[in-house]
Amino acid sequence: MTSSSNPAPGVRPRAVVDRLPRYAAGKPPVSVDGLDSYKLSSNENPLPPLPAVLAAIASRTDFNRYPDPLSSRLRAVLAEFLKVPAEDIVTGAGSLGALNQVLSTFAGQDEDGVPDEVIYAWRSFEAYPISVGLVGARSVQVPVRADGSHDLAAMAAAITPKTRVILLCTPNNPTGPVLTAGQAEDFLRQVPSDVVVVIDEAYQEFVRVPDAVDGLQMYRQFPNVAVLRTFSKAYGLAGLRVGFSVAQQELTQHLRVTATPFAVSQIAEEAAVVSLENFDQIVERVQSLVDERERVVAGLRALNWFVPQSQGNFVWLNFGADSEEFAALAGREALSVRAFKGEGVRVSIGEVEANSRFLDLCANYTKVPQGS
Structure with missing residues (x-):
């Protein structure tokens, strides 16, 4: 029997597999003493399913x-x-x-x-x-x-x-x-x-x-x-x-x-x-996230930052080569964001406190996203 740690010689995936990019899921936030951690890296809805949904599936x-x-x-x-x-x-x-x-x-x-x-x-x-x-x-x-x-x-x-x-x-x-x-x-x-x-x-x-x-x-x-x-x-x-x-x-x-x-x-x-x-309740929840998105966009533009017209539950910052640096700084504030190396940073709209902390981080960051 071949051990899983010693795969059979010659076994290879299809050639295309080696050429494919690897999907990188948004990472969870790191723990920072004195701060609640927030995940803003996966475009998830920060609100749980509706109470009626939780009751039904239970x-x-x-x-x-x-x-x-x-x-x-x-x-x-x-x-x-x-x-x-x-x-x-x-x-x-x-x-x-x-x-x-x-x-x-x-x-x-x-x-x-x-x-x-x-x-x-x-x-x-x-x-x-x-x-x-x-x-x-x-x-x-x-x-x-x-x-x-x-x-x-x-x-x-x-x-x-x-x-x-x-x-x-x-x-x-x-x-x-x-x-x-x-x-x-x-x-x-x-x-x-x-x-x-x-x-x-x-x-x-x-x-x-x-x-x-x-x-x-x-x-x-x-x-x-x-x-x-x-x-x-x-x-x-x-x-x-x-x-x-x-x-x-x-x-x-x-x-x-x-x-x-x-x-x-x-x-x-x-x-x-x-x-x-219960779609009426979904509409209310979505609107609360849209309101937060608009608050975040307004806050970024008040810093004279360029922000593309965001219509999802996220914003994009074209930091280019500085993308990973910014993501690391966010991590030190117990915020996980999604950096695309050499391109930009996507930040999901999360809880109100998370969004406010993100804006505070941006206000103290001296490098401006490209396109502004």
């Missing part, structure tokens, strides 16, 4: 049974909530799980082993290159503009006959800006009808820009659009992993084939349903 005892593989109850509630057919909804383990279903269905390699191409803005959600690489496709990364927004003209110019999927992250994680409805519609009219366009709206509930794109409106207009949404952020259910895609049945008929069976557990489905049934 009563579940049927975990000896597999969940409904189609999440039929949740899809029915979502269909009514979103005013879309239930057949147009495919659930997954968070919006990332839903994205992986789209990629594994529509992108990979052709019969000759030539990789398909997936276009997306960069920097954007760091799981994109990992997910694209794992299905065997090639990432085509189009740099975001100086203000952190998508360069849609450059993305349209990057389309080739090998393009199979385009990812639009709005609000863009980690930079924050949204696409407007006009921008999205103009772009979609330039995309060939056989290319799937994914509109990733993980932070949609936090958006307050009047002319922001509504992915559901685009999906109704364009049969090649798939919209991603999640219960991880606004609903505070990140640990339960429940998300979904919305697309016309021209796409969903294939997505159901590749969907991971039983990806959404009974407890996750129950929590999502009860959250939707």
Whole structure:
């Protein structure tokens, strides 16, 4: 028997695995004497699930049974909530799980082993290159503009006959800006009808820009659009992993084939349903976080710092080479933030005290983010 510490010689992962970037989850804060610690590194909702949700999931005892593989109850509630057919909804383990279903269905390699191409803005959600690489496709990364927004003209110019999927992250994680409805519609009219366009709206509930794109409106207009949404952020259910895609049945008929069976557990489905049934309370909680986001942005701009138009539950500071230094200083204040080496720092909106401490740190930091 071979010991786990002495793997069998010659055993290697697929070649692509060595080329993939490693996903770096937000680190927990370090303990500092005299200070409460706060995690601002993972875009989590600092508020717990609704009391009604906690009560509902506490009563579940049927975990000896597999969940409904189609999440039929949740899809029915979502269909009514979103005013879309239930057949147009495919659930997954968070919006990332839903994205992986789209990629594994529509992108990979052709019969000759030539990789398909997936276009997306960069920097954007760091799981994109990992997910694209794992299905065997090639990432085509189009740099975001100086203000952190998508360069849609450059993305349209990057389309080739090998393009199979385009990812639009709005609000863009980690930079924050949204696409407007006009921008999205103009772009979609330039995309060939056989290319799937994914509109990733993980932070949609936090958006307050009047002319922001509504992915559901685009999906109704364009049969090649798939919209991603999640219960991880606004609903505070990140640990339960429940998300979904919305697309016309021209796409969903294939997505159901590749969907991971039983990806959404009974407890996750129950929590999502009860959250939707109490959506008025979700709205109040989200607004409290939006108010905090606006307070943080105003505080940073009062320091004459450049802050991209943030419409998620986070802000982006383009510190470039100083990013890791700033993150280390935050750590000494018992705040964990997410540094992207050589690029910038993303800071999630957290508890009021955490946000205030972050602003105090910034007020005493002498290096100004780039772009100001």
